[in-house]
Amino acid sequence: MSTHAESSSTPDRPGSATPDPTAPVLEIDQITVGYGGVPAVRGLSASVRPGEILALLGPNGAGKTTTLLAAVGALGLMSGTVTALGDPIDRRIERNARRGVTLVPDTRGVFHRLSVSDNLRLARRRNGPDLDTVYQYFPKLKTMRGRRCGNLSGGEQQMLALAKALLANPQVLLIDELSLGLSPVAVQDLLPRLRSIADEHQMAVVLVEQHIDLALGIADAAIVLHHGRVALSAPAGELRSRRDMVEAAYFGRTVEDLAS
Numbered sequence: 001m002s003t004h005a006e007s008s009s010t011p012d013r014p015g016s017a018t019p020d021p022t023a024p025v026l027e028i029d030q031i032t033v034g035y036g037g038v039p040a041v042r043g044l045s046a047s048v049r050p051g052e053i054l055a056l057l058g059p060n061g062a063g064k065t066t067t068l069l070a071a072v073g074a075l076g077l078m079s080g081t082v083t084a085l086g087d088p089i090d091r092r093i094e095r096n097a098r099r100g101v102t103l104v105p106d107t108r109g110v111f112h113r114l115s116v117s118d119n120l121r122l123a124r125r126r127n128g129p130d131l132d133t134v135y136q137y138f139p140k141l142k143t144m145r146g147r148r149c150g151n152l153s154g155g156e157q158q159m160l161a162l163a164k165a166l167l168a169n170p171q172v173l174l175i176d177e178l179s180l181g182l183s184p185v186a187v188q189d190l191l192p193r194l195r196s197i198a199d200e201h202q203m204a205v206v207l208v209e210q211h212i213d214l215a216l217g218i219a220d221a222a223i224v225l226h227h228g229r230v231a232l233s234a235p236a237g238e239l240r241s242r243r244d245m246v247e248a249a250y251f252g253r254t255v256e257d258l259a260s
């Protein structure tokens with residue numbers, strides 16, 4: 001995969017020459033965002049540094065997808081700001097993507113009629129890594145490169161979705177339910193690879209995930225959303241031993257609330 005220093009020289013990434021390499025590359029500040037003037041997420045703040053994984057958790061309808069869509073500029077903000085790689089995120093989603101802010105949608109985004117290698121070739125970007133680089137992360141995809149994607153298993157399709165996203169050379173990667181429809185075993189295989197990729201390339205990741213323990217196992221920090229509000233925000237290490245707090249937050253409550 002090409003280095004971030006290499007990609008920061010492109011004019012499309014004006015803010016990517018961040019002087020402080022440990023400064024957040026994604027900053028979400030007090031955003032309220034929704035549909036038809038009705039907020040679905042209210043007052044959410046979060047920040048992610050290079051190499052960090054933030055797990056975005058919460059029950060169905062909590063506002064996780066809405067948050068990711070707002071972060072890539074696909075939804076207009078009612079208030080608040082999103083800053084990525086030093087520049088505000090606006091509604092020009094293609095430009096945001098070129099700057100290195102990449103979304104892996106929960107629909108996987110693979111072309112079923114095309115082969116694995118054609119899907120990957122379509123996703124390649126100037127200055128981005130080549131196919132061999134992503135095959136190193138997902139050797140199984142190399143063995144399947146001639147197969148039509150419609151014939152892949154769910155887990156293999158998710159591998160392909162992640163591989164396609166990596167070809168865009170992201171610095172901020174937002175992933176919506178990578179494990180949708182996958183067995184815990186398949187998720188156990190996929191998430192540690194994501195951890196290694198984030199470490200190796202100092203990629204900031206926001207991971208929406210239903211498998212709470214698996215997500216907390218690889219994340220640095222976690223936010224639990226409930227009805228569009230942050231019910232809990234803490235280092236993942238703390239929450240690994242406080243599942244009671246996470247579960248309470250899923251109900252929009254604190255542990256003390258549940259005890260009373």
Ligand SMILES: Nc1ncnc2c1ncn2[C@@H]1O[C@H](COP(=O)(O)OP(=O)(O)OP(=O)(O)O)[C@@H](O)[C@H]1O
Binds near residue numbers: 040059062
């Ligand atoms: N296009 C839309 N128009 C109107 N309301 C929407 C739209 N998309 C989502 N919503 C509403 O916004 C709220 C948040 O939805 P969102 O999809 O962000 O939740 P989620 O946490 O991703 O849920 P899930 O776990 O089911 O994917 C929900 O009440 C949902 O019904």
Ligand SMILES: [Mg+2]
Binds near residue numbers: 064065106176
């Ligand atoms: Mg969703």
